[in-house]
Amino acid sequence: MSYRIRLKIFAESLRESLIIVRESGLLKAMGGILLLTFIAALAVMFFELQNSASNMVSDRGAGFAHKFWETIWWALITMTTVGYGDKYPITTGGRVVGIFVAFSGVALLSIFTATISSVLVARKIKEGKGLQNIHWKNHILICGWNFQVEQLLQAFESISRESHPAIVLVNDVQEEIIHDLILRQKDLKVKFVRGDFSNEAALQRANIKFARAAIILPDLSEKTISQADDKTLLSVLVAKSLNPKLKVYAHILNPNNAGHFRHAEVDEFILRDGYTSFLLAQHVVAPGVPQFFDQMLNLSAADKVQRVSIPPAFVGKTVAELQEHFRGARQAIFLGIVSEEEPFNVRDILAEEHSYLDAYIDRKLKESGRGGAARQKIRVAINPPKDYRIQERDYALILAQ
Numbered sequence: 343m344s345y346r347i348r349l350k351i352f353a354e355s356l357r358e359s360l361i362i363v364r365e366s367g368l369l370k371a372m373g374g375i376l377l378l379t380f381i382a383a384l385a386v387m388f389f390e391l392q393n394s395a396s397n398m399v400s401d402r403g404a405g406f407a408h409k410f411w412e413t414i415w416w417a418l419i420t421m422t423t424v425g426y427g428d429k430y431p432i433t434t435g436g437r438v439v440g441i442f443v444a445f446s447g448v449a450l451l452s453i454f455t456a457t458i459s460s461v462l463v464a465r466k467i468k469e470g471k472g473l474q475n476i477h478w479k480n481h482i483l484i485c486g487w488n489f490q491v492e493q494l495l496q497a498f499e500s501i502s503r504e505s506h507p508a509i510v511l512v513n514d515v516q517e518e519i520i521h522d523l524i525l526r527q528k529d530l531k532v533k534f535v536r537g538d539f540s541n542e543a544a545l546q547r548a549n550i551k552f553a554r555a556a557i558i559l560p561d562l563s564e565k566t567i568s569q570a571d572d573k574t575l576l577s578v579l580v581a582k583s584l585n586p587k588l589k590v591y592a593h594i595l596n597p598n599n600a601g602h603f604r605h606a607e608v609d610e611f612i613l614r615d616g617y618t619s620f621l622l623a624q625h626v627v628a629p630g631v632p633q634f635f636d637q638m639l640n641l642s643a644a645d646k647v648q649r650v651s652i653p654p655a656f657v658g659k660t661v662a663e664l665q666e667h668f669r670g671a672r673q674a675i676f677l678g679i680v681s682e683e684e685p686f687n688v689r690d691i692l693a694e695e696h697s698y699l700d701a702y703i704d705r706k707l708k709e710s711g712r713g714g715a716a717r718q719k720i721r722v723a724i725n726p727p728k729d730y731r732i733q734e735r736d737y738a739l740i741l742a743q
Contacts, residue, residue, distance in 0.1 A: 368461070371454040378450060379421065382443045383413035389435035396432050421447025471517060472536025478508050479552040485539035485577055486559035487513040490593075492523055494557070499530050500641040506530050510548045512539045540577040545584055555589040556581050560614075567595045575599070578606045610720075638741075649680055649737050657736075662728040664738065674742035678724040682735045 387409055390398035398413060416429040420443050431437050468474040484494060491511070498507060508531040511520065520534045537544025539558070550556065558577045564570040571594050581590050592603055592611045603611050624631040637643050656664050665676040722739070723730070 368454070368457055371450065371457050375421070375447075375450050375454065378443065378446055379414060379417045382417040382421075382439055383410060385439045386416065386431055386436045387413045389433045389439065390431055393433050396436070398429055398431060398436070417443055420444055422451065423448065469533070470521070472520070472534040473547075474533075474535075475547050476510055476533060476535060476549040478510070478533075478549060480554045481508040481510055481549070481552075483510050483512055483545070483548055483550060483553050483556040483581075484559065485512045485545075485556055485581075486561050486574070487511075487515045488559055488562045490559060492526075494559075495523070495527055495530060495532065496641055499527070501646075507554070509533075510535055510553075512537065512544055512548050514538060540573055540580055542580055542584060545581060550581060550584050550588065553585065553588055555591065558590065558592045560593055560595050568599075571596050571599045571602075575602055575606055578603065578608050582607060644743055645741055646743075647677065648740055648742055650740055652732055652736055652738050656732050657734055659732055660728060661726050661730045661732070664732060668738065668740050668742075672740070672742050674740040677739040677741055678722055679726050679730070679732075680737040680739060681721045681723070681733065682737070683719040683721065 386398060390396040390413075391409070398416065412429065419426055419429070420440060423444070431440050465474065482498075484491060495509065498509065506529050510533050511523075512535045513520075514536055517536075524532045524534065535544055535548045537547070539545070539561075558574050558581070560570040560574050562570060564573060574592055574594060578590050578592055581588055589609045592608050593614065594600065594603060594611050595614045597613050597616075600611065600613065621632045621635065638647055652664065653667070656667065661676075661679070668674040668676045724739075
């Protein structure tokens with residue numbers, strides 16, 4: 343695991359710890375302990391400095407800060423019942439303060455430790471029931487439930503070798519099933535939010551506002567295929583309304599519903615059995631072709647299709663030069679080019695000094711929540727011409743280990 347990934351994990355853990363402290367009563371308990379410490383330190387310093395025989399302050403000629411620090415040290419040691427004995431009050435007033443600090447310190451520390459225990463237990467119970475609020479950012483939502491969920495998690499684990507994404511499951515499946523599934527994930531960070539994945543409240547608890555992408559699976563518990571697709575479509579609309587910038591990918595069952603999902607501005611969708619006819623025909627007329635696709639899509643295969651960044655030095659150069667680079671540097675087979683087209687934004691063509699018409703268009707775009715931007719287009723060119731020039735936003739598709 344690289345240093346950057348470890349630092350990211352540490353930062354996420356620290357952020358979650360700070361959220362727990364903020365949402366619980368720990369700040370109040372810590373504030374009470376600090377307040378008692380300061381008051382006790384000032385009080386015991388007031389009494390002990392009047393007696394020259396007191397060892398509470400080692401250097402009576404030192405400044406206020408040094409004296410105050412030594413009494414702070416005594417107050418903390420007394421409050422935690424450690425009692426080193428290096429500092430102790432000898433005046434009546436100082437001893438009264440010591441008695442008060444000893445009893446009240448034990449009470450405050452008990453409240454502090456009890457609060458920590460109750461917060462951790464309550465958090466664990468909520469996590470087990472899927473009722474907690476997710477505070478992750480740039481995570482992936484998997485909405486819905488069917489037999490493909492575990493395969494989907496295995497795919498993420500296999501494809502994302504260096505940095506596994508954080509994944510939140512949103513569904514209303516039995517807790518035992520979800521727990522068993524999460525325990526089987528060794529490298530993935532997976533959490534569970536219980537609820538209807540087409541419901542705003544469940545998606546908000548999954549922190550959809552800061553999610554990177556959402557994958558919506560059909561709910562096979564529905565009575566008909568149409569009902570399952572209807573729920574998937576509703577989930578797409580709800581997700582886009584909560585986070586217009588979210589990348590949403592859907593799995594649909596009925597190809598006749600594809601148009602509805604396009605109108606809903608889903609980023610991409612996959613049809614069930616979309617390639618079954620092609621593969622069956624290939625088995626008959628071109629044996630070997632279906633086996634090729636089976637091997638390419640096998641998660642345990644040694645060679646996998648990968649999308650990789652193109653070195654900046656090759657921008658402006660031809661595909662032929664890039665092929666030689668991958669063949670020599672990575673022992674890889676070059677397959678094609680992936681181009682990410684910058685989404686078109688209506689606001690880009692509005693005048694800087696808005697006319698009444700420009701202001702009206704801008705206001706309507708804000709009211710709709712769309713922002714005027716079209717979704718990003720991904721174009722793939724398999725085996726492009728040898729003289730094709732590499733662009734800045736191009737990626738390479740390769741077959742490599």
